[in-house]
Amino acid sequence: MTLAVPGAADRAALADVVGRVVRLDAAAVVRLRDRGGRVVLWAGTPFDVLVTAAAPGSVMPADVTVPGSDLLAALGVVDAPEVDPGTAVDDRWRGDLPGEGPWRAVGAIPAGEVDAVVGRTGPAALDETAWEAGGVRVPARCLVAVAGMGWPEQAGALPVALADDGSWLRLEAGPASVHAAIVRRRRPRLALLT
Template identity: 70%
Template sequence: MSLAVPAAADRAALADVVGRVVRLDPAAVVRLRTVGDGVALWAGTPFAVLVAAAAPGRVEPADVTVVGSDLLAALTVVDAPALDPGTAVDDRWRGDLPGPVRWDVVGEIGAAEIDAVVARADPSGLDEPVWEAGGVRVPARCVVAVAGMGWPEGGAPVPVAVSSDGAWMRLDLGVAAIVRHRRPSLTVLM
C-alpha cells in the first residue's frame, strides 16, 4: 500500500487536515481514494459531518481506509513523495460518500455569522437550520464543525462558500471542506 503526493506543500496541507481530525477524535479513520489525477481524503468527525480534502497524487489501492493517527505520523515524519499510509482498516469505515459530482455554489456564510452560530449553539439543536439559500438549509452542526476544526485560522476572517450537488451540501474552507447529506439517511431494519 502506498500514498503518493509529489509536492511537500500538498503533503503538509493533508497533514494539517488529518491532524485536526485526530485532535478531535484520536481513533478517527481516514478514507483515501484516487480520483482522476488526485487523491481525495475523507474523515468522519464527532459533529456527524465529513471533512474532505484533496491533493494531486494517488493511493494504491485506489480506495482504502486507514487509521488517522498512522496517516498523520507518515505525513509528518516521512519527507518523501511516496509513503506508507498505514494498515488498511476498511471494515471501520461507516457511511457513504458523494460520488463524482459538480458542486453548485449557492451562497456564502460570513465569518460573523459563523461566530454567532457557534456562540449560541445548543447540543440539542445541532440539526436546526441556521442558514439557507438556493434551497439549501445548513444545519448548525455544519457551522459548529467549521469552528470545531479550527477554521478559519490566521489573518482576517473569511466567508465560507456553501455548495450543493442536490443530495449533499459542502462548506468550502479552501484547504478542506465540511460535507454532509442534505437529508437524513434511512436505516433499513431486517
C-alpha cells in the same frame, strides 16, 4: 500500500487537515481514494459530518481506510513523496460518500456568522437550521464542525462558500490548496425494512 503526493506543500496541507481531524477524534479513520491523478481523503468527525480534502497524487490500493494517526505520522513525520499511509482498517469505515459532483455554488456564510452560531448552539440544537441560501438549509452542526476544524481563523475570516449537489451540502472553508471542506447529506437516508 503506498500514498504518493509529490508536492511538499500539498503534503503539508493534507497533514494539517488530518492533524485537525485527529485532534477532534484521536481514533478517527481516514478513507483515501484515487481519482485519476488526485488523491481524495475523507474523515468522519464527532459532529456527524465529513471532512474532505484532495491533492495531486495517488494511492494504492485505490480505495483504502487507515487510522488517522498513522496517516498523520506518514505525512507529517516522514514527509516524503511516497509513504506508507498505515494499516488498512476498511471495516471501520461507516457511511457513504457524495458523488463526484458537480457542485452548484449557492452562497457564502460570513465567518462572523460561524462564530455567532457556535456561540449560541448547544448540543440539543445541532440539527436546527443555522443558515439558509438558495433553498439549502445548513444545520448548526456543520458550522460547529467548521469551527472545530479551526478553519474560519485559518482562512483569515473569509466567508465560508456553500455548495450543493442535490443530495449533499458542502462548506468550503479549509485550505484552498487542497480543496478542504465539510460535507453532509442534506436529507437522512431512509432505512430499508427487512
